[in-house]
Amino acid sequence: MRYNVNFKDNNFLTPTTYTQELSEYAEKLKFEDLPPEVVERAKLILIHTIGAALAAKDTEIAKNICEAALEANNGEGGPTTVWGKGVKMSAMNAAWVLGTLSDTLDWEDCSWTGHPSAGVVPCAWLAAEERKKSGKELIAGIVAAYEVYQRIAMAIQPSLERWQKKGWGLSSWQIFACTVAVCKLYGLDARKINQAITMSCEGSVIPAGVGTDFYHYEYGYRARDGFLFTKAVEKGINNNLDGLDDPGSYISVMCGEVRGVPGEKPIIESEADISWLTKDLGERYLIMETLLKHWPANMWVQTPVEIIADLHKEHGFTPDDVEEIILDPPINNRMRCPDDGFDNVMMAQFSVPYVVSVMLHHPVPGAHWYTPEMIRDPKVIEFMHRVKGGTSPAQLTMEGFYKFRKGEYPMSTMTVKLKDGRELVGKMDCHPGHPKNMMSREEIIDRFRIQAVSALGEEKLERVITLLCNIEFAEDLSEIAELLK
């Protein structure tokens, strides 16, 4: 089982069994064993992610990815449905589209380590549709994928120093969210899940985080990779087990430093915390600690926008009334304010000034926030220059993550100075959607209506909501997937 030539002194066995333990957990997890609140959270994540993807269906990114996927698919046809696009494709190509769409508006989830829902939800749904699985199996697949993904991702999180030096690879370890979701819905046994996780290790990408709008496409690439790797394993490969248990391989490469002199065997010093791999497995559901985004924007932009939205609702001021808005503390790398607007969507989503401005001009969120015209709209861009950082030291995003992982969130204070001299002040840490302040089912559904109405139309929208809220009673996902066309 654990054969690895690097461990000659241990009878060629890897020293640990983490990969197998995770795989057995994923194989054995059943819907019936899940606490009701975990089932409910999985359903909310499902609804919210489908909504975020449907909301993105008419964006430039959606047009490009769908066009490319249709070519890769040899035209329309296949067993799975591309939500909102009216076409069917192979599961692999549909995953390429839906993984991308799920992250296009940056409106899905955020966990301690990235956006697992952009992989878990499309992959689990498409695999369920492809193999005609039930709603209960879908929910079990979503939970299994979250739990396994989150533990692997936590084990390989970089130190602050490494983060600053080499970037943060959230779209890299995303592969595990995708692979495990497909494995679970395909009904693979633990040995094959182990092989698929191991193949995901060797097929994963450098954790560089290159930025620009290709970042959104990366989620689609990982979702498609998850299908390909799982299909390969399902057909049958030999060996390729225990990828997380060779300390000199994946784990060390992802968060270690290679030291040594040329010509000598390098020493890999790892920062990994491998105890995370199986921490509280089956006892603590990390899916419960996932944040759902209330706004289509980066996670660190959520709270400032929420505060302004609340103040705007309460006091009814217009953008023209505003002298300036101060965010204190400012957030590192989230205060960008280019004079001519943005040349890519991602940078706009990462800008507190931009998102505050566009929200005040167009309070109902949606894809229109990030059209090429909007991210360069003179009115919006002019206003965003009125949003400034306060005098406190800037909040580092990594420090924010440390708080998030403790169940907290950084406190933000927004001060709106109106031209009439009034000063409106709002403070918040955990915005709606934070695990400590999770949106209710009704709130999620309200958000879904906003996200999905243009894709589904009023009548179908309500039918879809009813079906998704009762997904555990669906016998065959392929029968209801048509509705999302």
Add this chain to the structure above:
Amino acid sequence: MENNVNQTKPDMTMTEKLVHFIKTLKYEDVPPAVIERAKMMVMHTIGVSLCSAELQQMKDAIEIAKEMSAGNGEGVATLWSDGKKVSWEAAAFLAGAMADCLDWEDCSATGHPSAGVIPSAVIGAEVLHKSGKDLLLAAVVGYEITQRVSLSGKGSIHGYNTFGCLAALMKLIDPPEEIMNQAFGVGIACASVRCGFHGSTMSDSLNYLYGHKSGFSVSMMRNALKGFPGMENKFDVPKVYFAHTSQPNPEKWLTHELGEHWMMMDKLLVKHWPANMFVQTYAELASRLVTKNKFNPDDIEEVILRPSVKFREWYSDWGFKSLTHAQFSIPYCTACAMYHPEPGAIWYQPETMMDPRVVSLMNKVKADGYVKLRGITVIKDLMEGQHPEKFMIVRMKDGTEYVESAFTHPGHPSYMLTRDEFKDRFRLQTKNILTPEKAEAAIDCICHLDEYEDASVLPTFLY
């Protein structure tokens, strides 16, 4: 020469220099010997790919490729060995996986560039109806870029192929340099980590990963052609590619003698046998011994290797299930070459890998000393011909002894196969897949690729 790196602007970034080389290299700039090598690499890689279609793993890969191309279109590219017309990605995926399946294609100091470059060049030329010269030029560019990227940073052996595939595709598609530059950025965003379990767990997964790189590089190009402002010069941004590939001074290799030194001529080994590169010479000796002396392998008492290679000494009491494990075993391949001196997919069919006679002989193969390995330079030493002469001594049960020796095998850069030898290998590789007429037509087409206005004719001979 217009493309000469010395004629680029001094303030160009490394990424810009790579892109400029791809954009400006002309067929006439490439020496005839390099063009001839490119043709032979096309022939050899297609040959070993078609041969692999006899194995179950590639039958599975064909099914996956067809699933990938599930639409109702007419198809733009041919599935090698199968003939079905599918999407570009699906055909490239299958060809990439096939190219590495028998471990018979090539080997450089950094992996198997042919498993990416050749599918990209041949299938790209088919889809785009480019000329044979365009195809060959794309292959040359692909090899030269893969070699330089792989020497300049430590990634995974399959991961390097992303850059060779992209380079070949860029040459065929010919977008503006700015788009090519962004395409490399996309490739870097999808660059594999330096991690593989192929060698450590003796897994066959690598074959699929080569297919993954060939197939999905097409997707990367599709996306990149739309333009990604901000994705330029990612080889030069400190926090990106080279921060994760742990090689000091990447600039030493990345643009090293571009257009002046053809690395595909001296850093690329062609495999004569379907086996790992360190196994080649032993398979060669075993085949020669049994062919020349016509002994019955059942009558062998023992086989002595003087010296052997320590990390390729895999034995088993019952045989192997994994292709890779068998391909990495000098004892197994020695036994296989004696029972089946004409190589082919038969070496890795389950009935051969667990054939009691082959297994018995494998366990009679013994090492008398080992090649002295100098740490991580072992592959470099092999490529540079610094490994010692190897002797194979066969002792028969009746006391007869046969000896054969060689420093290296045909296909080593210093001992390259002739065109006729490449042709003979191709006939052998494809004998169970192509009719003799089709095999000869494919050979003729490849040998005269430079005369074809539309190279999309080549895949019509490949099934």
